[in-house]
Structure formats: C-alpha cells, structure tokens
Amino acid sequence: xxxxxxSGIAKSYNEQFVLHPITLTVEPGEILVxxxxxxxxxxxxxxxxxxxxxxxxxxxxxxxxxxxxxxAERRGIPMVFQDHLLFPGMTIAENIAFGLRARGVPRAxxxxxxxxVLAAIQLASFGSRYPSELSGGQKQRVALARAIVLRPPLMxxxxxxxSLDSMLRREMRDLVLAMRREYGFSAIIVTHDPQEAxxxxxxxxxxxxxxxxxxxxxxxxxxRPCNAFVARFLGPANIIASESGDLCVRPxxxxxxxxxxxxxxxxxxxxxxxxxxxIVMETKVGHLSAIGPAHAYRGLEIGTHVYASWREQDAVFxxxx
Amino acid sequence: MKPRLVHFVLMxxxxxxxxxxxxxxxxxxLVRALGIYPAYGMVVPTLxxxxxxxxxxxxxxxxALTARVATVSTIAAVMAxxxxxxxxxxxxxxxxxxxxxxxxxxxxxxxxxxxxxxxxFSQSGLLPxxxxxxxxxxxxxxxxxxxxxxxxxxxxxxxxLKEAPFVAVLVFPFAASVVSTYGRVARTLGARxxxxxxxxxxxMTWPAxxxxxxxxxxxxxxxxxxxxxxxxxxxRTLSNVAYDLYTSAEPMDRPxxxxxxxxxxxxxxxxAVAYFASSRRYETLLHHMRVxxxx
Amino acid sequence: xxxxxxxxxxxxxxxxxxxxxxxxxxxxxNRWPWPRxxxxxxxxxxxxxxxxxxxxxxxxxxxxxxxxxxVTVIALLVSLPIARxxxxxxxxxxxxxxxxxxxxxxxxxxxAAMGLHETFIHWGLTxxxxxxxxxxxxxxxxxxxxxxxxxxxxxxTRLEDQARTLGAGxxxxxMSxxxxxxxxxxxxxSTFVFLASLGDYLLTVLVGGDAVPTLPLVLFPYIAAGDRPxxxxxxxxxxxxxxxxxxxxxxxxxxxxxxxxxxxxxx
Numbered sequence: 001x002x003x004x005x006x007s008g009i010a011k012s013y014n015e016q017f018v019l020h021p022i023t024l025t026v027e028p029g030e031i032l033v034x035x036x037x038x039x040x041x042x043x044x045x046x047x048x049x050x051x052x053x054x055x056x057x058x059x060x061x062x063x064x065x066x067x068x069x070x071x072a073e074r075r076g077i078p079m080v081f082q083d084h085l086l087f088p089g090m091t092i093a094e095n096i097a098f099g100l101r102a103r104g105v106p107r108a109x110x111x112x113x114x115x116x117v118l119a120a121i122q123l124a125s126f127g128s129r130y131p132s133e134l135s136g137g138q139k140q141r142v143a144l145a146r147a148i149v150l151r152p153p154l155m156x157x158x159x160x161x162x163s164l165d166s167m168l169r170r171e172m173r174d175l176v177l178a179m180r181r182e183y184g185f186s187a188i189i190v191t192h193d194p195q196e197a198x199x200x201x202x203x204x205x206x207x208x209x210x211x212x213x214x215x216x217x218x219x220x221x222x223x224r225p226c227n228a229f230v231a232r233f234l235g236p237a238n239i240i241a242s243e244s245g246d247l248c249v250r251p252x253x254x255x256x257x258x259x260x261x262x263x264x265x266x267x268x269x270x271x272x273x274x275x276x277x278x279i280v281m282e283t284k285v286g287h288l289s290a291i292g293p294a295h296a297y298r299g300l301e302i303g304t305h306v307y308a309s310w311r312e313q314d315a316v317f318x319x320x321x
Numbered sequence: 322m323k324p325r326l327v328h329f330v331l332m333x334x335x336x337x338x339x340x341x342x343x344x345x346x347x348x349x350x351l352v353r354a355l356g357i358y359p360a361y362g363m364v365v366p367t368l369x370x371x372x373x374x375x376x377x378x379x380x381x382x383x384x385a386l387t388a389r390v391a392t393v394s395t396i397a398a399v400m401a402x403x404x405x406x407x408x409x410x411x412x413x414x415x416x417x418x419x420x421x422x423x424x425x426x427x428x429x430x431x432x433x434x435x436x437x438x439x440x441x442f443s444q445s446g447l448l449p450x451x452x453x454x455x456x457x458x459x460x461x462x463x464x465x466x467x468x469x470x471x472x473x474x475x476x477x478x479x480x481x482l483k484e485a486p487f488v489a490v491l492v493f494p495f496a497a498s499v500v501s502t503y504g505r506v507a508r509t510l511g512a513r514x515x516x517x518x519x520x521x522x523x524x525m526t527w528p529a530x531x532x533x534x535x536x537x538x539x540x541x542x543x544x545x546x547x548x549x550x551x552x553x554x555x556x557r558t559l560s561n562v563a564y565d566l567y568t569s570a571e572p573m574d575r576p577x578x579x580x581x582x583x584x585x586x587x588x589x590x591x592x593a594v595a596y597f598a599s600s601r602r603y604e605t606l607l608h609h610m611r612v613x614x615x616x
Numbered sequence: 617x618x619x620x621x622x623x624x625x626x627x628x629x630x631x632x633x634x635x636x637x638x639x640x641x642x643x644x645x646n647r648w649p650w651p652r653x654x655x656x657x658x659x660x661x662x663x664x665x666x667x668x669x670x671x672x673x674x675x676x677x678x679x680x681x682x683x684x685x686x687v688t689v690i691a692l693l694v695s696l697p698i699a700r701x702x703x704x705x706x707x708x709x710x711x712x713x714x715x716x717x718x719x720x721x722x723x724x725x726x727x728a729a730m731g732l733h734e735t736f737i738h739w740g741l742t743x744x745x746x747x748x749x750x751x752x753x754x755x756x757x758x759x760x761x762x763x764x765x766x767x768x769x770x771x772x773t774r775l776e777d778q779a780r781t782l783g784a785g786x787x788x789x790x791m792s793x794x795x796x797x798x799x800x801x802x803x804x805x806s807t808f809v810f811l812a813s814l815g816d817y818l819l820t821v822l823v824g825g826d827a828v829p830t831l832p833l834v835l836f837p838y839i840a841a842g843d844r845p846x847x848x849x850x851x852x853x854x855x856x857x858x859x860x861x862x863x864x865x866x867x868x869x870x871x872x873x874x875x876x877x878x879x880x881x882x883x
Contacts, residue, residue: 050509072508079509085502089524098520099510146510156509328705331697335761336713338694343720343754346728349735405628412621425632428807428858430815432832436839436851437635440642445650447638453651461650482631514620536722543724545818550839560724564818567730582727593722597715 003028003154003186004049008058011044018044019210021058026186028153031176034190035197035233036207042190045207046156049188051075062154073102078147079156082163084139086131092142093118093127099150117149120182121175137168141175148179157189161196169193173200194234198222206230223250227318236278239318240285246318251278253314254290256300262309263288267302281308347586354579361572370580382556390473390548390558391541394480398541399534401481402488407522409489410496411504411514423493426486431479435550438479442467468551475551476558480544484537491533495526528599535596539589559585636855642848662845666853673850676831677857683745683820683830684813687752691809692802694753695760702761703768717761725755729822736823743827751823752813759812760805767801796876803869811858 002025011019019041026032034042047053049060051072060067067075078099086095093114100110118124121141131139140160147155157176161169173196180187191197197204198218205215206229214226225231228239231248238254240247255262256279265281265288277297279290288308290297300306355366374380409423426434441447449464458464468475499522507521523530548558557565559581566578642648643662645655666673702714720728729751733742741747775797779789795802817832824830835850 052505052508072505073511073513075509076511077509078511079506081506083502085506087503087507087521098507098512102507102511102513102516150510328697328701332701332713335694335698335757336716338753338757339716339720342732342750343723343725343728344716345735346731346754347723348731350727350731353731353734405624408620408624409628412624414621423628425859425862428811428862429855430811430817430832430858432815432817432835432839433851433855436847437639439839440638440844440848441635447653450651450653454653485631539722543726545724545726560726563730564726567822579727579730582724582730585724586727589723593715593719596722597718 002026002061003030003063004188005061005064006045006049006058007061009045009048009055009060010057011041011048011053012056017210019048019055022212024205024212024215026154026188029180029184029186030202031180031187031189031200033197033201033204034188034207035192035194035204037192037233039209040207041210042207043158046079046158046188046190050077050079050156052079076150076152077154077156078150078152079158080140080143080147080160082159084131084136084143086139086142086146088131091128091130092123092134095131095142096146096149098146103150113149117145120148120179121145137164137171140164140168140172144172144175144179148183148185151183152185155185155187157187159191160189162191162193169196176200198234206233223314224316225318231318236289236291238288240288242285244317247315248318249310249315251289251291253310254288254308255310256290256292256297256306256308258304258306260307260309262307264305265308266305267300270297270300270302281306283308347583350579350582350586353576354583356576358576370576371584374577374580375584379556379562383559383562386473386552386556387542387548387558387560390477390480391538393473393477394484394541395534395538397477397481398484398488398537399530401485402490402533403492403523403526403530405485406489406492407496407518407526409493410500410522411517423486423489426482427490429483431483431544431546432550434483435479435547438475438482438547438551439468442475442478444468469553471553471556473548473552473558476548479547479551480541483547484541487540488530488533488537491536492526492529495529496522499525531599532596535592535599539592539596542592543585543589636852639848639851639855642844643852645845648844662849666846666849672829672834673831673853676829676834677853679745679828680814680830680832680854681857683749683752683828684810686745686749687756687813688806688810690749691753691757691760692806695757695764695805699761699764700768703765704773718758720754721758721762725751726818726822728754729819733822742823743825745824745828748820748824748828748830751819752816755819756809756812759808763801763805763808764798767798767804770801771797799872800869803865807862807865810861814857815854 004024004026006022006024008021008023009019010017010021022045024032034045036042044053048055051067051070051074062075062077086092087098090098093111096114096117097110100113105113114127115124118127121144123138123141123145126134126138126142131142134142140163144160161172164172176187176189177200179185189196189200201218203215203217204221206213206221208229214221214230216224221230222234225234225237225248228237228246228248231237231239236251238249238251240249263283263285265283267279268282269278269280271278271280272294275293276291277294279292279297279300281288281290290308354370355368356363356370357366358364405423429437439446443449444461444464444466448467449458449461452458452464467478500517503521503525504517507517512521543560544558545560545564548561549564552558552561563578563581563585566574566581641655644658644660646657646659646661648655665671669675698713698717702710702717732751736742736747736751741750771794775793776789779793784793815832816830817836820828820830821833821836824833826833831850831854835847835854838847838850
C-alpha cells in the first residue's frame, strides 16, 4: 500500500482553482520531488498534505487512513520550510527537542536522541548555542534535524535549500540522502530547481499551473518528457517540429561532424562553461544546440558548417503540449 | 542613512509644537506650582503648594485609589486584550473586518464608555435587573455597589473596557505574525494549542505585551473622564482632585492644582522610563516583523 | 472557522454590542422603572429633543466634527516630515527627539493645559476654537508621529531611490510613490487623531469652556445628572460617528489595497 495517497486533491480560492484535481502517491522510503515554477501550486499541495491547508476537494490517505479532519499537529508529518524558522528564544538543542517534548517523550530519551541527531548533522557541540549564532547553512541543518529527530515516516520539505548558495545546496542534498539512508523516512520535497530534483528524487512530479504534467523517475522525465514544457524545464532541449509531431533531442545527444550525414547547420555561437561547451547552430529546422566536453569541439568556430545528427533512440516524440 | 540639513529643518514645526505646547505647558505648570505668581506679587519659589497638595488628609487615599484602579484595570486589560489578540491570531482568519472589530471599542470616547458602564453596572442598571430576573436579588439595594464604591471598581471596569482593545490592537499584529510563521512549523512538529500558546506565541509577543502594559498603566493613572463619571465624591483620583482644585473659586487653589499635576507628571515620568526600557525590545520585534514581511 | 474562533468572535461581539443595546433601549424609553428588563413605555421624545437644533446636540456634533477635522489635517501635515526623518534616518540625538515626541503620549496632557491656560489667556486663545485645536494637538500628535514613522520604516526607501535614479523630482516622488504606500499608516493615525479629538472632554472644557460647546461638553451634564434617556441618545450620537468613520475608512482602505495589489500583480 502506498504510504501517502492524494486522490482528486483540488484547491480553489474564491472560485479560482489553484490546484486542479491531482492524484499522486508516495511509497514508503521514497523521495518524491514536486518540481515546478513559482506559483504552480506546489507549496499549496504540500500544505494540504501537512494539514495546514484544507483541500476544496479530494482526500489525503496516510497508510490507507483518511486524514480529513485531522489537524496538522496530529498528523505526525513534520515540515521544513525555506526560512528555517528556528525558535529564536530556544537553544539549538531545545529547538530540536521541541517536537519530542510536544509528544511527551521523557527528558533522558529526548537528550539522547537530540545528541544523536546533532552528531549526524555534524553540529555535535552546538547544542547550547542559539540560532542567531549559526550560519544559514547550519540553521537549515538544524531545521532538518528538528524534523528528523521525530523519526517520522514522512517528511515534507518546502524549497528547503533555495536560500543557500550552490555549494551549500549540494552539501544539504548529500545530507538529506544520508539521513534517509540512516533513518529511512520518505519525503515530499518541493523545489523549482530541476537539478535538485534530478539529484534527489526517486520520482519527480512536474507541475505547471496547478496540474501535474508528468510523474516519473528522473531518467524517465529527462529522457522521455511528455511535452515541451517538461522538456525545457528540466534542462536545455532541442524541440524540432515535424509532420509527425514535435521531436525532443537533448543537446548532449547531438553529434557534430564536419562531413557526413545529418542536418546541415552553421555555428552561430560557442559558449564555454567549464566542463562543457555549448554550440548553437542555425539549421533549416530552426536553432539547434549541442553540448559536449571542450575537446570534442576543438576546431569548431562560429561560422563553421557542420552536420548535426543523433541516434534514433535519443529523440522522443512529445505527446502533449 | 544620515539626514541632510533640509530634513532637520522639516522637523522644526513639529518640534516647536511639542516643545512649545507640551514642554512649555508643563514648565509653566511647574513654575506656578512653585508659587511663582507675579500677578499676585509672589515671586519667590516655594514648595508650600507641593506640601499642601501632598500633605493633606485626602492625598494618600487619592493616591491609593488612583494606583489601585490603574493596577487593577491594567491587569484586567492586559489579560483580556492579550487573550483576545492571541485567540484571534490562533483561530480566526485575518481580515480587515477582524481588525476593525478589535479596534472599535478603542475609538469610543471615554464619556461613552463611562456612560455604558453606568447603564449596565449601576445599582439600577441592566446587570442588577438581570440578577433580579434570575431571582438572585430582591431589592435594588441588594445589588452589588459596583459604581461609586470605595474601592473604585466601577472606575477600574471602565478603564479596563477602554484599555483592553488598545492592548489587543497593539499585540495582535505580532501574535498573528508569530502564528503564521513559527506557529505553522510548531504545528507540523506536533504542538497543540497549549504548547503553541505557552512556548511560542506568548514568549515571542512578550515585548509588545509589556509595552502595552506600561502605556496602559500610565494612561489609567492619569485618566480623567472615566473616574469623574464613575467615582465617588471621596476619595477621588489624583487627576480629578487636580481638576477640582483648578476650577475652584479660590485663586490659591490653582497653584496647588498645578502642584498636584506636577506630582502626576513625575509619577508618569517614572513610567515613561519603564516604557522606554521595554520598548527597545519592542523595536527589535518590529524589526523582525518587517524582515519577516519582506521575506 | 472552528469552535474556538467562533467563541472569540462571540466574545468580541458581546463586549462591543452588549453595552450599546441598553443605551439604545434607554434612548427610546419613556418610562423604565426598576426592575423591568425592558422599558415600560416607549417614546421618541428623547431623540426629537436631541435632534432639535435648539438642544445644542447637533450643533455640538458640528463643532466636534469641524475641530476634529482641523486637528487631524494639521497633525498629519506637521507630523509627516518628522515622522519620515525618524522612520528612515539615524543620527545623533535621535533618541532624545524620540523621547520628546513620545512623551506626551504617556503624560497627562491636562497638566500642560493647566500650565498653558494663562498664556492662552494672554494670547487670546482661551474660549476660542483655535485654542482648543492647539491643545488637542498635544496628546494626538505623538500618536500620529509614531504611526507614521512606523509606516515609513516598514516601507523603506527602495522604491523612492529607484524613482530618483529615473529622474523624478522630490515632490513627484513624494506624491506618487511614497504617499500611496503610506496610505495605511496615514489612515490609522488619522482615524485615531480624529476620534480622540471628537471624544475629548477635559482639554476642551479647560481651554474652550462654554464658548466651544462640542458634543462631549453638551453631553456631559446629562450623564452627570443621571438623565438616562437623553444621555443615551447623546452617547449613541457620539458613538456612531467613530463607528461610521472607522468602517468607512477601513473598507475604503481595503478596497484601495486590493486595487493596488491587483495593479502590482499585473505590472
């Protein structure tokens, strides 16, 4: 049985639908990432699972039992927010112990569990400090710990790393995966960063304007996007129109050669970004991008005529819009 | 940011008003209280009037009454106002209608509030009539003398009714802000209403509550209209005494009235110090709120 | 809204509407002896008396309105500059000025009124409307300054600075950028000042005396004398103004805010 089942969840404010009926599942131990641009309703969806927002339609089932009428504080599903919201008047240890104390866990056990999770996030000696003394990354780690210490079966994370720089974000991603290995929770993570989604998720649900466009494993949605929106949201994509429909080819699958078969193109731009180079070309089917390591494109400059080709299995027909 | 000269110039009209009207007024009152009355040929400062004001037999009972009603009404107003503000923040969805409802009693003039208390709580008022209808009392004189009583209960009640909305209005924005941010996190961590209240909302809105309490006490201490309508002939609150002295036919009562006024000002000055001490934390709270709004 | 919310709302309504009900009953009561819960006979003569021009109530309301409006406008104009400086800038001596500005809030204004009385006599300000307006500024301006300066702090200067880099002049910036965003604080401050002035008794009677018969001054003797019906009518009259003003202003503000929010969402 799925751990979380959202069936027909919809939310409207004053006749305006923010979420159209959505059906999703999360399996035990799985990380589902809800990915989408700002305003697509992903945070509202999370709020409904948390119990902070009431759905206008549909129901949420937790291990088969409906959560209708169960307030957030009784669901046992902790949530980590983008602004860490550590309680300023309490020490780090007290912050982490908060949920345990609310549950009536006796002091000795509380202290043990807090110490254990502090060590796991590598802030072992920080217990008696106050949130104002910590850096942004440290605070977010504590926010995570505050939820993990409850050993919840499911955790919710709302853009938890958006306010951190890219290096910290990578560290936090590793931390979440490590914690999941150690404590075995499932999680619904909301983000607008496709890279985060691809790296963290077991499955991704891509949302747009209150609807789920596609659900699948990272490879699924990356290599077999169902429409142009999903394709482009996950990364640069070449969308080529043809009579049989729109074709999507990832730039890293495009091969360039000075001779041979393929689409004729001439290079209009060459962009260097460290480990890879992007070549933008003009062809009779429109602009085309190719991405590869720098050495693969040595000798290719702006104005060069090339032939672009790709393997058939790397091209996908987009079913929808 | 540092202001330029033009900014200082722009402040002048307001500063003139404050310094001139208020500062000047108090200084003049002090001068008169010290017995300097050129028109009557009195030019030597003296503390006689202060002695007369504070030494007479009615001073201490008046002081006690004033302090008592201020304290009681402040406690009641803070508890009620905070209760309503926090309750509204926790359980009612914010809307402009809610804000208005909280503010309305605030805007009722003192006279009206005094009259309302009179109409409901006096011995021939609505409350005794209800008690009679329930059979709990049989004569008008059996009704508890809530107004015109020695303890000043009626005054305290009137003051509390006027002040509680002020506390609620002051505390509500902070309570609402805390509930919508930290409150949400706490709820997902399993905190039920009592925990939310005691460990999150109250501690974090405490500076606002403290500031409101100080202002409320200062206000209750120097309030005039409500004690005037709801109080007895004796003892009267300090502000009422000062007014009576000032408007009496005896010209030499005037300096005594001023002395009384200065005494009230001094006591309020102590409270002002307390206010400024507590308001520093209030300002930090305001700053956090602003940052929270921006985020 | 759940049960607790309903309870809180009921409590608020009880405290608000509760006392008004007996006042309304008294205003239409002819005979209402103890221990009846409702008046024995009703009559409209109290209302007729009050609304009659000769009774002084309606004229008093007019006086009160006019004075309150004047006080509000003056307070607003004088407070805006200083509130701006206090809200946005830091400078040496700022705390001193802040204390000076806030002090009248905590101090009994009537002491200043007593002290100023003779000076006012000298300047011919006693028994005049101008005198009353001046003295009413004392307890009300601190509140206006405080509300406005908090408003300034909350809105910051980002938008104004941007407008300045686009070449807009100071006055233009003030009118089209700053003031609309300050609307909320201005309404809050103005409402308080207006209503504080409307309901004031002590300062008006000290400085204006019988020459400036605002509604509270007309009403007071009836309350003191225990004339319940007339006092009730006068009280309702005096109470209705704040209620109506606040409702009108706040709903206008709510519409204004949502209008601007829509504009900003589109823009």
